[in-house]
Amino acid sequence: MTIVDLLGWLTLLIIILISIFTIIKYPKTQNFLITALLLRSIFVILDQYYITLPDSTADANRFEYLAFQYSKNHGIDIVSQFFTTDSFFISKFISIFYTFFGRSDMMAKMISVGFGTFSVFLIYHLVLIICNERSAIRAGWFVALFPSFVLYSALILREVYIIFFLTLALIGSVNFIEKKKIIDLVKSLSGFLIASLFHGPMIIGLFIFMIYISFNILKNNNFFIKFKKKNFYLILILPIFIFPLIGFFLGYYSIPKIGNFQNFGNMQKAENLKIEEVLIWKIKKATRSSNVINTENIGASYPEWTIPKNNIELIYLSPLRIFYFLYSPFPWDIKRPIHLIGLFDASIYIFLTYYAFCNRKDLFNNPKTLFLILILFVYVFVYSFGVGNFGTGIRHRLKFIGILLALAAQKIPRLKLF
Numbered sequence: 001m002t003i004v005d006l007l008g009w010l011t012l013l014i015i016i017l018i019s020i021f022t023i024i025k026y027p028k029t030q031n032f033l034i035t036a037l038l039l040r041s042i043f044v045i046l047d048q049y050y051i052t053l054p055d056s057t058a059d060a061n062r063f064e065y066l067a068f069q070y071s072k073n074h075g076i077d078i079v080s081q082f083f084t085t086d087s088f089f090i091s092k093f094i095s096i097f098y099t100f101f102g103r104s105d106m107m108a109k110m111i112s113v114g115f116g117t118f119s120v121f122l123i124y125h126l127v128l129i130i131c132n133e134r135s136a137i138r139a140g141w142f143v144a145l146f147p148s149f150v151l152y153s154a155l156i157l158r159e160v161y162i163i164f165f166l167t168l169a170l171i172g173s174v175n176f177i178e179k180k181k182i183i184d185l186v187k188s189l190s191g192f193l194i195a196s197l198f199h200g201p202m203i204i205g206l207f208i209f210m211i212y213i214s215f216n217i218l219k220n221n222n223f224f225i226k227f228k229k230k231n232f233y234l235i236l237i238l239p240i241f242i243f244p245l246i247g248f249f250l251g252y253y254s255i256p257k258i259g260n261f262q263n264f265g266n267m268q269k270a271e272n273l274k275i276e277e278v279l280i281w282k283i284k285k286a287t288r289s290s291n292v293i294n295t296e297n298i299g300a301s302y303p304e305w306t307i308p309k310n311n312i313e314l315i316y317l318s319p320l321r322i323f324y325f326l327y328s329p330f331p332w333d334i335k336r337p338i339h340l341i342g343l344f345d346a347s348i349y350i351f352l353t354y355y356a357f358c359n360r361k362d363l364f365n366n367p368k369t370l371f372l373i374l375i376l377f378v379y380v381f382v383y384s385f386g387v388g389n390f391g392t393g394i395r396h397r398l399k400f401i402g403i404l405l406a407l408a409a410q411k412i413p414r415l416k417l418f
Helices: 003-025 027-049 059-081 089-101 105-130 133-145 147-152 159-179 182-198 200-220 229-249 275-286 311-327 339-358 360-364 367-386 390-398 401-411
Strands: none
Touching: 003 027, 003 105, 027 105, 027 133, 027 147, 059 089, 059 105, 089 105, 089 182, 105 133, 105 147, 105 159, 105 367, 105 401, 133 147, 133 401, 147 159, 147 339, 147 390, 159 182, 159 200, 159 367, 159 390, 159 401, 182 200, 200 367, 275 311, 275 367, 311 339, 311 367, 311 390, 339 360, 339 390, 339 401, 360 367, 367 390, 367 401
């Protein structure tokens, strides 16, 4: 057994021990948590020794190689670069382990297994806060078995890290909405900020949370017309929410890959373009395919008609791009047998959306689920402009599986397994 394998197996052992402690504290999670860990570990073993998993090359290999380079060139000093705005925070994070223990791609994959497994637990916990124990267990089983979630939990990619910290942020957010405890506020802010290190646009969730809480603080105090003394500490933290929003709108800082109102889209010449022109440019750039033969698109890119050419088309095509982001490929988009995997993945999101719609009355009457609906809509709206093919869409929409499941879990029909 090589040192690469040994480090991977030792990492798995640590994850198993943490899982045991979690199960002891939360015994009702035992079955689906063990299943989640087992499936994800098997996928790593298959990828390491027997087959090449889908999406296990390209970005995954690049992130792993960069982690090795960061470790070799910077060592522990890479921590000083953690807050630089680029797409390689995952490589910097993994490089810390490489610095202390040596290079091992299997160890890096097992770290993903750990984050993927405990993301299952966090989604269970989020649904437990929103609904009830039965729905939470059902949700736990759902994400434990969800094929694309299992796959990406076994690869060196950002998705499972983002799901973990985004779900942590949402748990803090919904708890703060209900209980108004500072510790929940800290959890929410920390979760959103760390998730944004892995992928910059995730910081949008923090903005939505700030706007939602600021509005509720002002509304509950009658917009200062009639002040409630018992809410005094909430008034004190109001500037924490408002000042960052003002700073963004004034252009003092940017969201990675989005920019700000002064430089929308992070384009060097954005000041010469209108916002809608930048959006059209980004959509056109994202909607591309590397699989074109004899001018016929056989790849995974969205159809040409989804690319707006002017402001009017931008308005009426936006809902269609949201649908394509969440539910593509559609049957008419299937051009190769491998696209059937995407069709199956999309059918699961249609399934969840249907049961969330069935639960709409309860969702709109609950301030916690109302917040989740709002944040899901904004995330999906933003990502629909930056994603132009359903191959990439499968990865990006997975980030929001916990939110959609939290909205649908109460109405998902009970299977004997759950």
